[in-house]
Amino acid sequence: MTKPKTHRFDTLSLHAGAVPDPATGARATPIYQTASFVFPDSDHAAALFNMERAGHVYSRISNPTVAVLEERIAALEGGVGAIATASGQAALHLAIVTLLGAGAHIVASRSLYGGSHNLLDYTLPRFGIRTTFVDARDADAWRAAIRPETRLLFGETLGNPGLDVLDVPRVAAIAHDHGLPLLVDSTFTTPYLMRPFEHGADLVFHSATKFLSGHGVVIGGVLVDAGTFRWDEGAAKGKFPTLTEPYKGFHDMVFSEESTTAAFLLRARREGIRDFGACMAPFTAFQILQGVETLPLRMERHVANARTIARFLSTHAFVESVGYPDLPSHPDHALAQRLMPRGCGAVFSFSIKGTRAQGRKLIESLDLFSHLANVGDAKSLVIHPASTTHFRMSADDLLRSGITEGTIRLSIGLEDPEDLIEDLSRALYVAAKV
């Protein structure tokens, strides 16, 4: 039997969610730069507000341009839907506040982006939500940290900044054994390198500022729901009242009854985006869409360049170590080969055989690499985590995250790799002479 046509990743990157504009025939997705949308009549207006008809009311809740991006990322991830947010941080916040309230608890990998660590360790406790951080590689630690009030497990596909690979199947199994969902930050891998839902994750979010965009000109995030987690069954029963009990804020809607597979997204949009308001602007969505169109091509080149640079550094006399899971020397190399066979992204760290001052000299001697706080740009980037993204962490905490005060993080761009090697060679030479 011939199977019906389904579209592949590269095709979905270009087309998913978009149709030629019915009003004008425009092939590119138009930027619907409008705050609100005219109602055909009063009954239609009421039906839109009450989720009896589908459509757009106000661009904080939904917008046609933003919706194309949401559909596209959901398609690429293999989810049921998505919500685009003002930033990756807003996506993480939206996921948490949709499921958790005061008194609830999170178990998270210790290897997190500094911004995520700040939110979990310093800010959310003020609102009654606490987090226990564990070694991402220690399955027993994940299990032991789960309490009766735990409602979420959270990690990054590639931990920041040490690049430890999250064993998504194993952590998802631990989460599911306890009736809990696993949320994964997939920013470093993008769906091109890894689709966490295929390995058991329940929710995925991205900082769309990074590889999804590729151009480094916007801030945005996307939160995607696999639609697989059963919020009101088995060990999860009773743990997620925001989804399984009547919500006074929306006509006593029980989201898990309203939508069998998208209860989480319904609540997140009808409460989280509505009330917290961290929505994405249509122009931002348009710009991210331009990036997503070339995501497969760019990620292939990012990975190829990163492999070349990592190999170069790993044999350099002034380099102590290179932390890149694509290299056999990385402790998670075998896991990375299994979970991300197309490659381990284009962000990695290395340490020099030198002092902190020599590290600074190296960064200041680079010409092509831009010294800034971002990753996933088409241009190559460099940063010193201990003095920037992770500056709040003690030396011991840095070590527990898999880095040292001398660690330098690179985000490898799309330049000719020989030019990048020449830039690094010269900077390493200058730093070694200090």
Place this chain on the structure above:
Amino acid sequence: MQLHVEGRAVYAYTGARTLSPSQPTVAFVHGAANDHSVWALQSRYFAHHGFNVVALDLPGHGRSEGPALSSVEAIAQWIVRALDAAEVASATLVGHSLGALACLAATASAPARVGKLALLGPAVPMPVSDALLDAAKADDHVAYELINGWSHSAARKLGGNRVPGMWMTGAALRLMERTPPGVLYTDLSACNAYAGGLAAAASVRCPTLAILGQRDLMAPPKSASAMCEALGDCRAVTLAGAGHAMMAEQPDAVLDALRAFV
């Protein structure tokens, strides 16, 4: 709402409303490997516009206790028992695909219980290919993929969902994946074996609406022609460009057709 039918727990979505004896009732019946949520927009509209809504999860589907029923006739009898349990004397029946066949059979067997009948994506007969039946019998995931592929028009396979942010084919696949093992095969076998469609249609006396998808590969419009002829009072509405998953693909058009009819 929770019902008990023939000793088993049954779930029916009501739009978070309590049924009122003074209001007319619309009962929705889903198709194979689906549940009440395929009617989300349409059922919620009626529930908030002066109607009682009973969007049923068939046995073995969604939140209703199994096992799944093995014939269209058995589902038809069960629908009437479910109306009994909900204390609904008469309702407009709205069915999709397998649910349409069951509503047709229920109307023929219990005409006093059905005021109007709406059939979405019906085919009489509704043959199922051996390859699909074999895949479903083996609980092979490819069965869901085949149905998902055939149920959506080519245009909607690339998205453009009216519901902001939702990936239509992903959501449809995920819903089917929730079906317990064996249920899809039971459902498809019931469709394949049902031979009483034309006779049932000939006996129906209430007003009937057929909503057909122009691009429906699962139940092409022509496969409903004989049924429409046999029905005494049938109005057919063909949705341009729509596939079998018409409630998701064209929710407003489906709702408008139902509003005009009900």
